[in-house]
Amino acid sequence: MSAVSDTKAEPMIEARGIHKYFGGSHVLRGIDATIARGEVAALMGSSGSGKSTFLRCLNRIEEPSQGDVLIEGTVITDLRTDVNRVRADIGMVFQEYNLFPHMTVLENVALGLIYVRRRPRSEAQETAADALKRVGLADHVTKHPQQLSGGQQQRVAIARSLAMRPKAILFDEPTSALDPEMVNEVLEVMRTLAEEGMTMVVVSHEIGFLRKAADQLIMLDAGQVVERGPTARVLDEPEHERTREFLRAIR
Amino acid sequence: MRQELIKSRPIPLILMFLVGLGYLLAAPATSGIGIAFDITATVAVFVAFLFLFVPVQIDKGAPLWLQNLSALALLVLATAAFFRWADGDWGRLGYLFFNVEVMSRPGAMARMLSGLWIAVQVFLFSLVLSTLLGMFMAVVRSIVNDALLNFFIDAYVDVFRAVPPIVLLLVTYSALPYSGIVLSPFATGVVALTLIEGAYLTEVFRSGIEAIHRNQVLSARSIGLTAWQAMRLVVLPQSVRIVLPDYSNRLIGLMKRTAETSVIAIAEILKVAQDLQSQFVNATPLVVGALLYMVVLFPMTRFVSRLEKSRPRQ
């Protein structure tokens, strides 16, 4: 077996025994997860179960207290890792969009290309414009985020991640802050990404979307995985009582 | 719409009317400058009387030109009344405080203007240095965020905000020679003002940095920017907008505080004015000095008021 096919076989993201303490509170209690290249994994669980914290450990926006994260087989949770490099390769989309209000939409998307990828400004802006076209916002490049609707802002945030040509994108409840009529335009973009083979980890409770787009569903409760499996199986035949309760509650 | 056009009686207009009327009812003058005052008072009363009955939109108040005009008339009337009823030695007052002859003596105005230039230099040097210092402290405090370092920065801020500038100036000026450090009065003044202003500006910038939501930093870091890049490209540009009004107010205070450097013999406006005062045995240089400060500070305060009106809401 050659080295190349070896890396191909590696999962894109692997989490091994992740623990996280905030002061005295034990928020993540040993979480394992394996997400293959091109796979879409969904994280579900009630508020406070540790979904955001776990997601943030995957690109070390939050430092795990214990355990390892591997990206394409490389451990990124040790001291020698260049975290900025890792983060440039793993996109992240937040519930509150978190665009930069003092920049135009195009500048928002080009920022990482210019200062992290070190691309010349003109080339970065071209790439950024392409990314914005992919999320259907080619006409809004010169606007400021505040001039856009929530759904449009969230699509800019997705374009900002996309422009970096990431290996994977992490989504933390990307539609929870949106008015209902804007949820679909964002989910639509995410579904296209999934079909194009983007590796994604998505915290979401949009059952319809997950059913179509997610390959694997991981159910968290109090910082632990209570159930995991193919999306349809977990949704239709949940094995664990906590999962059943949760699914009843959100339906 | 119609109902909004109710009668508005701007206070300056009413005061103008009352003061003018009072002035005219008291015995009118018969000669000299008094006649000019009487004419002004008559016109003022007439104008005020007319405009008191002009309906204006309540939320807009009187038009700006009318407000300015009535304020000016009020000023003139108040001055006239003061001269009429205060039992002053006007000749002596004019000689001592508004003496054109004294100021036209050779070198007098030139020295005053060089004082202005030096004051502006003290201001600019302290401004640039304290801005750098305050920005540096605030940024380091936010990024490094180390308990010991924070303690030192906070101690610096607390100490230098608690010392009156004039005391620090005198202490530094008299203590430095014994420490073997040789600094000109100018440099000493700039250093002392910078230390004090830097402490305030550290607080100003710190509050600006903290006003930017943590999510902005998270989002910047998640695309791979370093902590310094996130600060420079994402946080500071937003913070600066927020703190601009506070910052500009400090700036005005700093310009005024340059006067205190006169105590360590820096030849700025106040020092020159006092020197000329004792040389000529006349206080006119002080009045001219006050005017020079106003020439610099009027535009600055106007500018800051405009900034404050456009302060971004968060």
Ligand SMILES: Nc1ncnc2c1ncn2[C@@H]1O[C@H](COP(=O)(O)OP(=O)(O)O)[C@@H](O)[C@H]1O
């Ligand atoms: N920065 C933090 N400091 C202290 N506690 C935190 C912090 N972030 C999250 N927590 C706590 O960790 C737990 C899990 O939070 P989170 O991961 O945000 O859950 P979820 O995203 O599933 O709602 C919660 O109890 C929350 O209060």
Ligand SMILES: [Mg+2]
């Ligand atoms: Mg969350």
